[in-house]
Amino acid sequence: MRLKEEMNSVKDQLSSKDIQTWHAHTTQCNLAANVIPHVKGLDVELCTQAWVKFYEILNAFHGKGLVPDDQFMSVHLCEAPGAFVTALNHFLQQKGFQHMWDWRATTLNPYHESNCLGEMIADDRLIRQTYIQWFFGEDGSGDITHPSHVRGLRDMLAEAAEYEELQVRLVTTDGSKDCQVNPAEQEGLVSRLHHCEALTAALVLAPGGALVIKVFTLFETSSVLLMFLLNLMFNEVHTMKPATSKSGNSELYVVCLGYRQNVKEETLWAMLDLTVYNNTDEKTTLRLTQSLPTEFMEEHRRCCHLFAQYQLETIHTNLRLYETMTEEERQQLELKQRLALDFFLQRTGLGGRSRKHRWVAGYRREKSAFFFPQPSFAESNFPVQSFPQCGNAGGARSKLALNHPHQRQTGTFQLRQNLSTMSWPERLRLMDYRDATVPRITELQTRGPLQDCELDEWTEVDTGQAFSAILTSRLCDVSQLNDLNLMLENSDYERCRQWRFMDHARWIGQTAAQLLVDNSSSTTPLPGPSSLPPSCSELPSPHSEQSGSCQVYYWDRGRRGEDEKSSPLYESFSEALLDSRNVTVVDGDPDTEIKTAGPVLVFCNLTSFCDPQFKSAWRSRFEELLCRAKCVQRVAAILKKLTTGSDLVLLAPTSLTRLTSSLMYILARCFGSIVIDSSPNLWMHQLIKLRSFLGVGSGLLSHLLDIGQRLGLEVDTGQTQACLMEVVSFPVVVCDRKFVQLITAHNNRSVAGFLNLMLDHTRGVSGHAGQTKTQSESESIQDWPRLL
Numbered sequence: 001m002r003l004k005e006e007m008n009s010v011k012d013q014l015s016s017k018d019i020q021t022w023h024a025h026t027t028q029c030n031l032a033a034n035v036i037p038h039v040k041g042l043d044v045e046l047c048t049q050a051w052v053k054f055y056e057i058l059n060a061f062h063g064k065g066l067v068p069d070d071q072f073m074s075v076h077l078c079e080a081p082g083a084f085v086t087a088l089n090h091f092l093q094q095k096g097f098q099h100m101w102d103w104r105a106t107t108l109n110p111y112h113e114s115n116c117l118g119e120m121i122a123d124d125r126l127i128r129q130t131y132i133q134w135f136f137g138e139d140g141s142g143d144i145t146h147p148s149h150v151r152g153l154r155d156m157l158a159e160a161a162e163y164e165e166l167q168v169r170l171v172t173t174d175g176s177k178d179c180q181v182n183p184a185e186q187e188g189l190v191s192r193l194h195h196c197e198a199l200t201a202a203l204v205l206a207p208g209g210a211l212v213i214k215v216f217t218l219f220e221t222s223s224v225l226l227m228f229l230l231n232l233m234f235n236e237v238h239t240m241k242p243a244t245s246k247s248g249n250s251e252l253y254v255v256c257l258g259y260r261q262n263v264k265e266e267t268l269w270a271m272l273d274l275t276v277y278n279n280t281d282e283k284t285t286l287r288l289t290q291s292l293p294t295e296f297m298e299e300h301r302r303c304c305h306l307f308a309q310y311q312l313e314t315i316h317t318n319l320r321l322y323e324t325m326t327e328e329e330r331q332q333l334e335l336k337q338r339l340a341l342d343f344f345l346q347r348t349g350l351g352g353r354s355r356k357h358r359w360v361a362g363y364r365r366e367k368s369a370f371f372f373p374q375p376s377f378a379e380s381n382f383p384v385q386s387f388p389q390c391g392n393a394g395g396a397r398s399k400l401a402l403n404h405p406h407q408r409q410t411g412t413f414q415l416r417q418n419l420s421t422m423s424w425p426e427r428l429r430l431m432d433y434r435d436a437t438v439p440r441i442t443e444l445q446t447r448g449p450l451q452d453c454e455l456d457e458w459t460e461v462d463t464g465q466a467f468s469a470i471l472t473s474r475l476c477d478v479s480q481l482n483d484l485n486l487m488l489e490n491s492d493y494e495r496c497r498q499w500r501f502m503d504h505a506r507w508i509g510q511t512a513a514q515l516l517v518d519n520s521s522s523t524t525p526l527p528g529p530s531s532l533p534p535s536c537s538e539l540p541s542p543h544s545e546q547s548g549s550c551q552v553y554y555w556d557r558g559r560r561g562e563d564e565k566s567s568p569l570y571e572s573f574s575e576a577l578l579d580s581r582n583v584t585v586v587d588g589d590p591d592t593e594i595k596t597a598g599p600v601l602v603f604c605n606l607t608s609f610c611d612p613q614f615k616s617a618w619r620s621r622f623e624e625l626l627c628r629a630k631c632v633q634r635v636a637a638i639l640k641k642l643t644t645g646s647d648l649v650l651l652a653p654t655s656l657t658r659l660t661s662s663l664m665y666i667l668a669r670c671f672g673s674i675v676i677d678s679s680p681n682l683w684m685h686q687l688i689k690l691r692s693f694l695g696v697g698s699g700l701l702s703h704l705l706d707i708g709q710r711l712g713l714e715v716d717t718g719q720t721q722a723c724l725m726e727v728v729s730f731p732v733v734v735c736d737r738k739f740v741q742l743i744t745a746h747n748n749r750s751v752a753g754f755l756n757l758m759l760d761h762t763r764g765v766s767g768h769a770g771q772t773k774t775q776s777e778s779e780s781i782q783d784w785p786r787l788l
């Protein structure tokens, strides 16, 4: 405990430092600073700090039993983004390994929307390419400490091992949490996770196998117990700090060789119960350590002292150099860094390698089923649209987020602690306006209709536990999502919506009608690459002369009869059409109500807005979660009915989740093009125009109908477990770069638009982002109480 206090008092000196500046400084002072840039130059896959650390460990124990010299399966726990896997792959090839090797991994699922970004790494570069090799458990979260996870993992591994005739001979575990709000308790905060990792390894390893487990400082009694357990279960236990692990941090790696399989399975499960699922209290662990052999305790203390000493020396040096670094000191540092690189290369024998067995962007080629008409999305500038108090940062963030919605800590430790304890009004005062612009593109065009052969890859869909807040999304800037969650939790957005209700209904009605009849792009042939099939541009258009005045269907259930004319949405829709004679209101089964001899125009409401019959299985402030079943059921019903060449305009929620975005992906693939209007509004509603229906294969249609039915059942039964999480396999969607760009840009815009409007409201600014409330409008809502 003395060591812990000493360490924490030194670490306290860092709390007033800006984290980004301090991080840059320690990176600059890191003796192994030259290693990663050099290794990156060798074009290895996913070259990160974890990659070089594990490569170093693999080489340090080469020939000592860490990696088997016969066929094997490796299992990687807490593994995203996956550099241990790619480092092992490189290592095996470098050493000329000639046997069969396969791997499985598990980690917090970056696609599971209720996983908190602060706890997980959301980088999915390897995951999206090798999705089937990742296990995320029954609830879909990937949380290894969840009671059903280890059992599920074990069953999956047993099946894989039997099928491939491979034994699990190596397990790596690299779990950690973001402890920046309470760094003094880092070790205690992760102890439950580390016990879980060690016991999971014991449950899946074959006799003689090896384990590499990350730990921190080892001061706590829970760590003493963990180390004792490892010493019991393995022939050899080595603690090491790779030179490529930053010497100022507390992480260590314990390398355990020669698994004895000497603890009964029931005992391992009982230990999981005790230390993970029921979190043993401090007193019990302390009592248990008191009965451990003295020799073991002595050895453990020596180990703690040794590594703590190295760490303290580094922090002191870093602090000194942070104040001033003389030219001589800089030169010395650079010399040591060059020597460290030479030493690393000598010890590991690392060189370039053939590009044969790559995982990233090799497993499934990342090409898009779409193209942007000129000017291309990537090349177009982000138009500057200024908002009051809106800095440049918002734009840069949104642009970055198109590729990786990562979140980095900013500010000092003290500021971050203040933020976490701040009251809502204080928090609100610090919230920034966001950039709510989208790149200057009009539409995303489809390269060609869907092929039935794609279906096999698509229709294996994930299920998981229901959730009520979208904390993370692969298709949105996550810092915006954080603010959105705060705003939805704390602000009176429902009241603001009441005030703006009439405005909004009018905007939807008019814009939907305009989008529907706007044939400017559909009458001109689609400009595009030669790969575009002729069928696409030759499709009949609902606006073509032959079709005469085209039949318009307005599908917003519940507006029939006496209610119909009083709906502000319908009124503005039909008004904007000028001639509403051709408008049919669909109020029942579209199968019988939509008559489709030729192409038609359909407007459909997928949201709960203006839908008194709306029913949802999920409780949430996110309309997107509430509308899951309705979205899929309506889309399936329309696709079943539509004739080729028809156009569709949808009133839709955001596409932050896998379910909605994968539905949009299917839709976009079934039409000639997709255009999204995500103008700022308090509902985060989007209007989506899909032009020129290309048709849908019977396999995909029955899949969609089935998913719609299952979602309907979830609503009826109030199901919260094993809920559908996607319409088609999500990696298919995230591997389509252009689609991801489009959806991400519009999600960002919808979220930013909502935040800006709410900030205006709370700060008393009127008229920002295009909507103002007038007295008459706020009153007219009284005439329409049923809709609220």
Ligand SMILES: C[S@@+](CC[C@H](N)C(=O)[O-])C[C@H]1O[C@@H](n2cnc3c(N)ncnc32)[C@H](O)[C@@H]1O
Binding pocket: 048, 050, 051, 077, 078, 079, 080, 081, 082, 083, 084, 085, 106, 107, 108, 119, 120, 121, 142, 143, 144, 145, 174, 175, 176, 177, 193
């Ligand atoms: C340091 S990273 C692992 C790096 C990885 N070994 C590599 O080589 O790229 C730690 C990982 O642990 C994961 N993690 C944290 N808590 C977890 C939990 N309860 N269950 C599963 N994974 C967890 C995080 O999401 C993160 O991906």
